[in-house]
Amino acid sequence: MSSLTRPRSGALVSGSAKSDVNPLVSLREVRRDYALGAERVHALQGVSLDVERGDYVAIVGPSGCGKSTLLNLVGVIDQPTSGTVTIAGKRVDAMSDREATSFRLHNIGFVFQRFYLMPILSALENVELPMAEAKVPSDDRKARAAELLEYVGLSSRERHRPSELSGGEQQRVAIARALANHPDILLADEPTGELDARTGAEIISLFRRLNSDGTTIVVVTHDEDLANATRHKVHMRDGRIVDA
């Protein structure tokens, strides 16, 4: 691994150590209401949660318990109705769109249930995309994208389009993409939801490897194997954390 280390960020896949604030993620009394027609849905009803740097947390609970909403708030693609969200010492709950976008680009890595790779780009280009957005010079980003694909075990599939890859392979490209800009935290929403048991297990072990190499991970999942592989489980029901 030593050949992959970078002076700025330490190991290839570890959190960027942009700050040493602990806890890395901190939610205090977070509420999130939606208007659904004339009614208001209280998706989160006062959630407080800390995630330490280097932790690996699974958020579990029945459908509609608010776990995806929680993940969206931590991912800064949604904002709470009230309460505070702090990531790496920075308040992210009332950022402007421009600030939030830039924050996501540099501090958050997203992995989705349905991979969501750009179908028109190759595996390598998909991994390059966030770096291109962050204005990383072309040579550097190509090199890093190749290293990341190698890390997830796809160095032979660089030139393939997503449609030419299996589900497990697509998800591994998505994970490489999420790591491109040395994020503080990796967020995954049902990352094994679309995969069969065997490929699911591959992703679970990849996540374990990532965490042991220093990456902070939060996953939302129904998959017990995945949940059991994490360091902590957070149970949610009806918009509240029932035990941590």
Added chain:
Amino acid sequence: MLLPFLAFALILQASLPQTSQRTIAIDEAFAAEAHLKVGDRVAIAARPGASAAADMVVIGAIVRRGADPSQVARGDFVARLHLDQLQRISGYGDRVDRFAIATRRSGDIDRTLLRINHVAFGFRAYRSSDIAVETSRTFQVVSRFHRAIGVITIVASSIFLLCIMVLKVEERRRDIAALRLMGISRSSVVRSIIIEAAVVAVLGSMLGVVLGWATSLFVNWHYQALYRTPLYFSIVTPPVIGLAVSLSLILGVGAGVLASMRLVRTPPLELFGR
């Protein structure tokens, strides 16, 4: 054409002695331009500035000009005088430019033409319709031009329609996938899409006909005022409506068939995932 190139000098009559109570007729455009009305008295002369030789006349009528294509877009004014007066002031003597002759029966025209031309001395007789063809050359050119523009427009709108229809069907790929998954047959799916396309095409072209009709009203109003002519510039006829509706129906249904055939051949699950 009626009064070849006769220039009128108009001098307001107040200062001139009254010498004649004869009347002339002028066209609306002339009346509007020179602020004249029936009963006004004007002096007319054959040459500009020839006030000494001017005749005093009363404007007896303001007339609307006939629809003469060859006169459209020319800014000429027309006045009608009694023949003898025009002959006198223009120094034409006992001459005319042409005679108009009506025959008793239409079958007599050829015989009459022959007989006149046989005895004619210094003139020739023509059929009015032949002369009309000659004077409407301008409009033949313009209508040929319009036809060409029309063809280009039809090609353009065909492509446009085809494109919209293909997009409209493709937008439905998910619905189509859902229908197919529910077990609805390919032919039923294609049929329902074609019916939808046809309805859209017919509704759209009907809207287009109303829009076109309103536009043609505006075009006629505008150009009739601009050129001061009662000619119609744009007429929405049943064949035009028929062409528009059938064209859009054919293209709409055609695009529906093409796009939906392509979609139903694709496995439904692939339609979902793109």
Added chain:
Amino acid sequence: MRAALAQASLIRHRARTLLAVLGVAVAAAMLLDMVMLATGMRESFRELLLSKGFDIRLAPKGTLPFDTDATIPGVSAITTVLRTNPDIREISPVLGGSIHIGVGANDVSAAVLGIDPTVQGDYEFLSGRDVTTADALVANEYLLKKLGARFGDTLNVAAGYDPQTRTYSGQRRLVLTGKVRFIYGATDQPGSVVRRETLEALGGGERRDRASLFMVRLRKGANPDSVRNWIETKIPNVSAISVATALAKVDQRLSYFRQLAFILGAVSLFVGFLLVTTLVTVSVNERSGEIAVMRAIGVSRAHVVQQIVLEGVAISVVGAVIGLGLGLLTGRYLNAILSAFPGLPMAIDFFLFQPRAAWSALGLLIVSGIAAGIYPAWRAASLPIADSLRREAIA
């Protein structure tokens, strides 16, 4: 990367993109033609009027040149007056009329101009000898064909026909010496040229010292409008027509075509705009999930907008370039139709290609391409990310 994404997303739906490009191409062709029609006719007429460098034309009061049979009396007196203005460099009096040329038992009638060959501006001399002598006559191609005569042949020429008495006011034997092309001649019009004094003589006493038209060339830098006013006050029985006033007349007579061009041009532009908007909107709707993901991984709003606008612009530009060629072809075809317009000089082009016309058509299209992309791009960029992702997951 954005360009690559835009390109890839256009290629993804090949048939659809092709149709849209084709649609834009036809709209662009139409637009170019209409810009050419709106500006070309006028420009072509202006070039024609200025082709021999005559800035002002004098016609009998209240008429346009050769619009009527009226003539201006006192050529020598008018010439003397005109010469007193230092801005006037050259004066070319022209007498027009018609002549009859005996060919066997038949007569061929033709338009005739009486000019001074050293200062004329009505024709281009093509071959043979110009009208350097009083007994010379030159003709245009159409008349030469009708006559079936060759240079050096002697022709029986008569003028001033009186149909009542079947007599001519003058008759003379002239030698056919050359071939010319009339600058202002209409199509299929037989025409000929003799020296002005020859035509005056043919017209009997009535046409002595008269001209149908004076053409006046000004010194460089002289103001045509002030000279025109000077002429109209000095010589009251003529209308002095500068190029600008002549163009105004043409504008008025052919306003129909300009308005038609404006309306059809606007319609084509709108159709092109609509096509691009529709295509980009549909493509954005289809990709709302993809766009939400791009936003989630940190792609900025501005970059999403850029990429989508780029798609619209790419369609417009490719369509416009194809349309340019198409427009030139259709323009030529439409011009051929309209060149048969009666009473206009053969050399008038209704559709005149000017680089400026092409640039303005291209510019308009690109602007409308950008405008067409902006609405869907704005919608895409303001998608609520979390909602779009959830909806995508449910679908």
